[in-house]
Amino acid sequence: MNETRHAGYVIETRGLTKRYGKKIAIDHLDLAIESGSIHAIVGANGAGKSTLFRVLLGFLPATSGEARILGRDSRRLTPSDRERIGFVNEEHTLQGWMTVAAVTAMQRRQYPRWSQPAFDEVIGHYNVQVGQKVSQLSRGERAGFNLALSLAQRPELLVLDEPTLGLDVVAKRAFLETLLHSNAVEGCTVIYCSHQMEEVERVADNLIIMERGALRNVSPPDDFRSRVSHWIADIPFRGPDPRTIPGLLDAQRIDGIHHYLVLDQGEEFAEFLHACGARDVHRLPVSLDRAVNSFLSKQHAAPVAA
Amino acid sequence: MRDIFKAEWLRYRLWILAYAVGHLLVLAFFNRLVDLGQQPINVRRLFGAVYAITGILLGLHQMGTWRRPNQWINLLHRPVAPRRIAAGLIGAGAVALLAGVVLPLAAIVAWQAWGTPRIVELRQAILPAAALLIALCGYFAGAYGLLADRRYSAAGLVLLAWIAVADASGPAALAVQALACLWLLAMVLIAFRPDLGEAPRSAMATVVTAVPVQMAVYMLLLLAGFVGELLWIMQGTHPNNMSTPPRGGHVEAERMSGRERMIAGLAGATSTDAALWREQVVLSDVHELDRQVRSIGTRGELNNTMPIEFDDPETRSHWTFSHGRMRFEGTGLADGRPAGELGIGGGNVAFDAVASPAGVLPGIAKGDATIIAGNTLYQYLSAARRVVPRVSVPHGEWLLGTTPIGGSLAVLSDRSVYVVDGRHLLDGETPPVPRYRVPIPGEPGDLYTTELVELVDGYLVSFTFTQRAHTMLGAPPYQTVLWVDDAGRVTPVATHALHQDFPTFYRYTAWWASPVMYRVREMAAGLFAPVDPLGTTAIPPIPGSVRALAAVLALLSLCIGGWVAWRRASSLPARAAWTLGCGIVGIPALVGLLLIVPRREGIVDDTVHAVPAT
Numbered sequence: 025m026n027e028t029r030h031a032g033y034v035i036e037t038r039g040l041t042k043r044y045g046k047k048i049a050i051d052h053l054d055l056a057i058e059s060g061s062i063h064a065i066v067g068a069n070g071a072g073k074s075t076l077f078r079v080l081l082g083f084l085p086a087t088s089g090e091a092r093i094l095g096r097d098s099r100r101l102t103p104s105d106r107e108r109i110g111f112v113n114e115e116h117t118l119q120g121w122m123t124v125a126a127v128t129a130m131q132r133r134q135y136p137r138w139s140q141p142a143f144d145e146v147i148g149h150y151n152v153q154v155g156q157k158v159s160q161l162s163r164g165e166r167a168g169f170n171l172a173l174s175l176a177q178r179p180e181l182l183v184l185d186e187p188t189l190g191l192d193v194v195a196k197r198a199f200l201e202t203l204l205h206s207n208a209v210e211g212c213t214v215i216y217c218s219h220q221m222e223e224v225e226r227v228a229d230n231l232i233i234m235e236r237g238a239l240r241n242v243s244p245p246d247d248f249r250s251r252v253s254h255w256i257a258d259i260p261f262r263g264p265d266p267r268t269i270p271g272l273l274d275a276q277r278i279d280g281i282h283h284y285l286v287l288d289q290g291e292e293f294a295e296f297l298h299a300c301g302a303r304d305v306h307r308l309p310v311s312l313d314r315a316v317n318s319f320l321s322k323q324h325a326a327p328v329a330a
Numbered sequence: 331m332r333d334i335f336k337a338e339w340l341r342y343r344l345w346i347l348a349y350a351v352g353h354l355l356v357l358a359f360f361n362r363l364v365d366l367g368q369q370p371i372n373v374r375r376l377f378g379a380v381y382a383i384t385g386i387l388l389g390l391h392q393m394g395t396w397r398r399p400n401q402w403i404n405l406l407h408r409p410v411a412p413r414r415i416a417a418g419l420i421g422a423g424a425v426a427l428l429a430g431v432v433l434p435l436a437a438i439v440a441w442q443a444w445g446t447p448r449i450v451e452l453r454q455a456i457l458p459a460a461a462l463l464i465a466l467c468g469y470f471a472g473a474y475g476l477l478a479d480r481r482y483s484a485a486g487l488v489l490l491a492w493i494a495v496a497d498a499s500g501p502a503a504l505a506v507q508a509l510a511c512l513w514l515l516a517m518v519l520i521a522f523r524p525d526l527g528e529a530p531r532s533a534m535a536t537v538v539t540a541v542p543v544q545m546a547v548y549m550l551l552l553l554a555g556f557v558g559e560l561l562w563i564m565q566g567t568h569p570n571n572m573s574t575p576p577r578g579g580h581v582e583a584e585r586m587s588g589r590e591r592m593i594a595g596l597a598g599a600t601s602t603d604a605a606l607w608r609e610q611v612v613l614s615d616v617h618e619l620d621r622q623v624r625s626i627g628t629r630g631e632l633n634n635t636m637p638i639e640f641d642d643p644e645t646r647s648h649w650t651f652s653h654g655r656m657r658f659e660g661t662g663l664a665d666g667r668p669a670g671e672l673g674i675g676g677g678n679v680a681f682d683a684v685a686s687p688a689g690v691l692p693g694i695a696k697g698d699a700t701i702i703a704g705n706t707l708y709q710y711l712s713a714a715r716r717v718v719p720r721v722s723v724p725h726g727e728w729l730l731g732t733t734p735i736g737g738s739l740a741v742l743s744d745r746s747v748y749v750v751d752g753r754h755l756l757d758g759e760t761p762p763v764p765r766y767r768v769p770i771p772g773e774p775g776d777l778y779t780t781e782l783v784e785l786v787d788g789y790l791v792s793f794t795f796t797q798r799a800h801t802m803l804g805a806p807p808y809q810t811v812l813w814v815d816d817a818g819r820v821t822p823v824a825t826h827a828l829h830q831d832f833p834t835f836y837r838y839t840a841w842w843a844s845p846v847m848y849r850v851r852e853m854a855a856g857l858f859a860p861v862d863p864l865g866t867t868a869i870p871p872i873p874g875s876v877r878a879l880a881a882v883l884a885l886l887s888l889c890i891g892g893w894v895a896w897r898r899a900s901s902l903p904a905r906a907a908w909t910l911g912c913g914i915v916g917i918p919a920l921v922g923l924l925l926i927v928p929r930r931e932g933i934v935d936d937t938v939h940a941v942p943a944t
Contacts (some may be wrong), residue, residue, distance in 0.1 A: 083402065104410040111403060111407050117403075122341075
């Protein structure tokens with residue numbers, strides 16, 4: 025039980041449960057995220073991602089279990105702990121009535137480790153004037169400004185909760201480019217929460233999948249994608265009973281051809297299809313987006329423990 | 331903290347500036363129409379309500395915009411302690427109220443003091459401070475309303491209600507307001523934390539939260555009783571609203587004319603002269619004794635409990651009583667210029683109590699007026715611009731009113747009725763000695779009315795004690811008739827108990843709903859308050875049936891509270907304390923327990939365990 029409790033984990037939960045009345049938002053979550061690199065947390069709406077962040081940051085008490093962030097009990101975070109944790113939410117909530125310069129000055133005074141070069145580097149990617157009011161910024165500019173503020177704090181852990189939600193393609197790309205290429209990100213562990221699989225594929229070193237409050241996967245994105253395979257089978261008659269198909273995530277019949285998305289199936293799956301009457305079988309790779317979506321869509325097809 | 335404060339101030343500064351200007355214009359307008367420094371309590375209440383609502387709206391808006399989950403995280407997730415962030419927000423709110431409420435008010439007070447001959451003393455000078463405290467209380471109540479758990483977040487309003495009903499006066503009223511303000515501040519600080527809406531953690535925080543919540547529940551119980559009374563009125567069976575009140579009851583007695591009441595009072599008289607008196611009452615004038623003073627003013631009070639201004643149309647002057655000088659200060663009606671000072675006699679001696687104009691008496695000159703202060707009735711002599719004493723009652727008594735009766739003057743005090751020879755009343759410098767003194771056979775707070783009939787050989791005086799009979803504080807209603815003979819001897823003629831028109835459990839609702847909360851309410855209302863000599867009543871003992879009902883409710887609360895407490899998410903000592911509290915306080919504590927202490931969240935069903943991650 026104590027094996028995950030060492031200094032290397034930036035986030036650590038053990039048996040973490042959060043209930044809202046009878047509804048379970050987080051369900052006995054055992055999660056350990058090592059420091060360094062970018063970790064993506066994905067999951068459908070209601071998977072418990074935002075609730076998890078709120079519990080981790082001490083804004084919501086857990087029903088049971090433990091939650092630690094940067095080694096500190098989430099319920100006992102001190103101001104100096106908060107200084108080490110950056111948080112960017114999807115609304116990019118900032119004081120709209122203040123100017124960019126005023127907000128920046130306030131943050132600079134409050135964060136002792138403030139890095140002006142880091143701020144200048146990130147904000148340089150955006151057309152933001154210091155005299156502008158925050159409320160006058162476009163959503164993309166506000167997101168960039170928020171990211172610049174967060175990175176200038178030089179946090180050890182940066183939590184980005186769907187930061188590109190509602191951004192157009194250009195703003196989204198600018199945000200991701202900044203995140204990927206900024207020097208300020210170096211030495212910082214990033215938790216990136218998003219529904220956008222192309223973003224996750226691009227930025228994440230580690231993929232964490234949550235479903236209905238429970239942890240379903242922790243692995244590099246490519247590893248997860250390689251676990252999901254797309255099989256095309258030409259079966260002249262009815263295909264096999266879906267209940268008998270091992271690791272089935274999704275099954276479709278298009279123009280008489282059977283398409284199967286399956287989890288953790290090797291070449292033996294081809295033999296299974298042949299045994300079911302398939303005359304011709306092909307295996308195709310799948311995108312991360314499709315792999316994750318089919319995985320999350322098939323709620324009852326849980327992966328087998330490795 | 332300074333940054334948060336500045337940011338919040340930037341946010342509200344234009345709105346506050348606009349509010350301050352509007353406030354100043356409204357005050358300046360009304361100050362042209364009336365003397366805002368000399369207003370009765372209802373006007374002060376109106377202003378206080380406006381300031382309280384201003385504070386509530388500010389608190390609701392400020393905290394309402396911050397309390398949304400992402401905003402709240404943005405505000406509190408920074409290397410600044412929540413208390414310091416709260417101090418920044420509250421500091422900005424307080425400065426906003428200072429600028430919007432206090433500065434315009436202080437400007438008007440300063441204008442009054444240095445720009446007009448109107449009286450400005452300590453009691454007017456502290457009005458801006460009172461306004462600030464009331465506005466701050468409203469602000470904290472509004473802020474608490476959004477920060478605390480919504481099930482009990484309205485409880486902060488109870489402390490505003492406390493300010494509204496507190497009897498404290500002058501600087502003591504400020505002390506009550508400051509206490510309410512500090513309590514509300516403590517509640518806000520308890521609620522101001524990352525995990526919004528969670529139950530208070532420490533024992534002290536629980537007590538600070540629980541007391542107003544329980545008082546709010548208690549007030550709601552009383553409100554429910556009031557709603558029930560409205561239904562009673564709608565039914566048409568409420569004693570006060572029946573076309574014909576219950577026979578023999580105190581409502582019937584109160585609706586009688588003075589003559590009818592006197593005749594009813596004589597109904598049980600057994601004296602041999604009773605039949606003759608009844609005949610005389612039918613034929614004679616029955617005088618209901620006037621009461622010009624309904625409540626006693628306290629020196630330095632914030633509101634004018636009684637009128638303290640009068641005009642002299644002969645000399646074209648306006649006189650206002652100064653609490654600081656204890657004399658009347660005059661201004662010209664035509665030009666508003668200072669017109670001197672008015673004390674007692676040629677020496678202009680200060681009054682020994684707050685003085686109030688009391689109308690005129692037959693025979694006084696045009697422009698003259700009467701003034702009541704303490705135990706003495708004075709006459710203001712317009713021509714001589716002097717005040718001379720005309721009637722005095724013994725020291726320790728309060729003269730409440732006078733009624734001319736033929737050639738005599740009946741004088742009502744809080745303890746006695748006096749009959750004074752009126753023939754030489756307005757002559758001379760010293761008050762005459764009363765011819766008769768009739769002690770009031772009851773407490774002044776119970777006395778509803780007094781009638782007097784002049785007989786051939788004396789007077790019949792009837793006292794009806796029903797003033798507070800509908801409450802648990804009033805004496806059981808009764809009427810007493812006394813005969814005063816020519817020698818001044820007082821003989822009881824008849825005393826008869828009037829029927830209670832209101833059921834016992836109705837009158838004692840405030841008590842049996844929670845005896846402890848009733849006591850707390852009484853203590854809070856009377857905190858730092860002067861004793862009201864006119865409010866004394868002969869409080870009857872609490873009936874056994876009412877005590878039994880309160881005991882049953884307390885026992886029920888104890889049992890249910892214990893059962894509930896043991897199923898709530900709290901420590902063993904906390905559960906024991908809540909259980910004990912339910913037994914002592916009763917229903918308010920039980921409801922408080924249900925509202926404040928969260929349910930214990932059940933263990934998650936094992937059948938829905940998460941599948942281990944790969």
